[in-house]
Amino acid sequence: MALVVQKYGGSSVADADSIKRVARRIVETQRAGNQVTVVVSAMGDSTDELMDLAQQVSPDPPGRELDMLLTAGERISMALLAMAISDLGAEARSYTGSQAGLITDRYHGQARIIDVTPGRIQAALAEGAIPIVAGFQGVAQDTKDITTLGRGGSDTTAVALAAALDADVCEIYTDVDGVFSADPRLVPAARQVPYITYEEMLELAAHGAKVLHLRCVEYARRFDVPLRVRSSFTDKPGTLVVHEIEENIAMEQPIISGVSQDLSEAKITVTAVPDLPGEAALVFETLAGIGVNLDMIVQNVSADGSTDITFTLPNADLGAASAALLARQEEIAFGELLQDEGIAKVSLVGAGMRSHPGVSATFFRTLADAGVNVEMISTSEIRISVVTRAEDAAKAVQALHTSFGLNAEGEAVVYAGTGR
Numbered sequence: 001m002a003l004v005v006q007k008y009g010g011s012s013v014a015d016a017d018s019i020k021r022v023a024r025r026i027v028e029t030q031r032a033g034n035q036v037t038v039v040v041s042a043m044g045d046s047t048d049e050l051m052d053l054a055q056q057v058s059p060d061p062p063g064r065e066l067d068m069l070l071t072a073g074e075r076i077s078m079a080l081l082a083m084a085i086s087d088l089g090a091e092a093r094s095y096t097g098s099q100a101g102l103i104t105d106r107y108h109g110q111a112r113i114i115d116v117t118p119g120r121i122q123a124a125l126a127e128g129a130i131p132i133v134a135g136f137q138g139v140a141q142d143t144k145d146i147t148t149l150g151r152g153g154s155d156t157t158a159v160a161l162a163a164a165l166d167a168d169v170c171e172i173y174t175d176v177d178g179v180f181s182a183d184p185r186l187v188p189a190a191r192q193v194p195y196i197t198y199e200e201m202l203e204l205a206a207h208g209a210k211v212l213h214l215r216c217v218e219y220a221r222r223f224d225v226p227l228r229v230r231s232s233f234t235d236k237p238g239t240l241v242v243h244e245i246e247e248n249i250a251m252e253q254p255i256i257s258g259v260s261q262d263l264s265e266a267k268i269t270v271t272a273v274p275d276l277p278g279e280a281a282l283v284f285e286t287l288a289g290i291g292v293n294l295d296m297i298v299q300n301v302s303a304d305g306s307t308d309i310t311f312t313l314p315n316a317d318l319g320a321a322s323a324a325l326l327a328r329q330e331e332i333a334f335g336e337l338l339q340d341e342g343i344a345k346v347s348l349v350g351a352g353m354r355s356h357p358g359v360s361a362t363f364f365r366t367l368a369d370a371g372v373n374v375e376m377i378s379t380s381e382i383r384i385s386v387v388t389r390a391e392d393a394a395k396a397v398q399a400l401h402t403s404f405g406l407n408a409e410g411e412a413v414v415y416a417g418t419g420r
């Protein structure tokens with residue numbers, strides 16, 4: 001008997017019929033001799049709708065209340081799914097994140113899981129019931145307030161539960177057949193990859209691929225949770241995320257596993273920073289002080305004893321970061337602060353880059369031929385990323401996908417979802 005954790009995303013439980021379809025899949029898994037624990041997201045785009053509603057009531061809602069509101073979405077789907085399962089003659093019991101033992105820190109909207117105590121889930125499983133857990137939420141250890149794990153966080157709930165329950169596999173059900181070489185909504189010729197390493201998946205998730213939540217992949221790698229991404233609309237095996245591609249299939253593995261775009265970042269340049277020790281430290285301490293996560297950082301060579309520093313950061317933090325830097329403009333002694341929201345980051349990821357020369361040459365030639373201007377560059381051992389104009393991103397992704405030979409014969413199927 002295997003212990004399986006199944007996570008169903010919003011598009012898989014978007015309406016009553018979908019909920020009944022998912023219920024059948026869950027009951028079939030149990031009847032095939034498995035113990036099943038389920039994690040659900042909110043129905044369809046309902047989290048976005050709750051967000052919009054909050055905005056209409058208040059321009060800047062308190063984090064505690066916003067989390068309380070958003071967690072209602074998952075409570076709706078968990079209860080409906082439990083009802084549908086019960087109609088099929090199996091026993092299901094729904095639990096909020098707090099009831100399921102998902103203990104987090106206190107940071108509303110971006111809480112981190114610090115402990116999982118799934119006593120009630122284990123008890124339900126022992127009695128032959130199917131626990132249905134609301135994804136994306138937990139309870140803060142110190143304040144006891146309800147928290148959320150950040151958008152897309154249900155994936156992380158599923159992996160955290162799978163690790164705590166020592167499950168045999170964590171299956172992430174979505175509206176496409178698995179992990180693709182690019183977002184099929186952007187590149188219809190994207191191909192589904194049967195295997196991908198945690199390392200490649202981390203790079204893709206960190207650079208705009210939305211198929212898996214970044215922290216879910218980090219967690220799965222750390223706790224060795226076998227992770228499978230597949231569609232709830234078909235029986236296809238999907239994509240297995242693994243530590244290493246086994247030798248017998250490694251030969252056929254393409255050099256590049258995927259191309260992604262990220263439109264969620266902005267760029268700040270502080271000009272004429274004195275070229276002296278400690279200046280960059282002042283800039284980045286200021287940003288760390290308000291909890292801003294930076295991505296790319298570039299400093300130009302200095303001319304006339306001063307230099308420009310450019311970095312990218314989440315769009316949502318742009319206002320706070322600019323204000324914090326401007327408040328210390330005199331002390332840091334920089335010239336001007338320039339903001340740019342119109343950027344995108346385009347990334348190429350593949351473990352094969354380590355051993356294949358010429359990847360950068362092809363990458364930059366492709367962008368040049370597509371007429372895409374490169375504003376910033378950053379690399380890791382298995383990734384090349386550039387900042388471009390936002391309006392050039394789709395064109396860049398499509399051109400790279402083609403030039404690295406990733407196009408499949410047919411068109412990828414998107415079974416549901418608005419891609420919101």
Ligand code: ASP
Nearest residue numbers: 041047136151152153154
């Ligand atoms: N419902 C939440 C969201 O839309 C969490 C999730 O779907 O994973 O972000």
Ligand code: MG
Nearest residue numbers: 009152210211
């Ligand atoms: Mg998701």
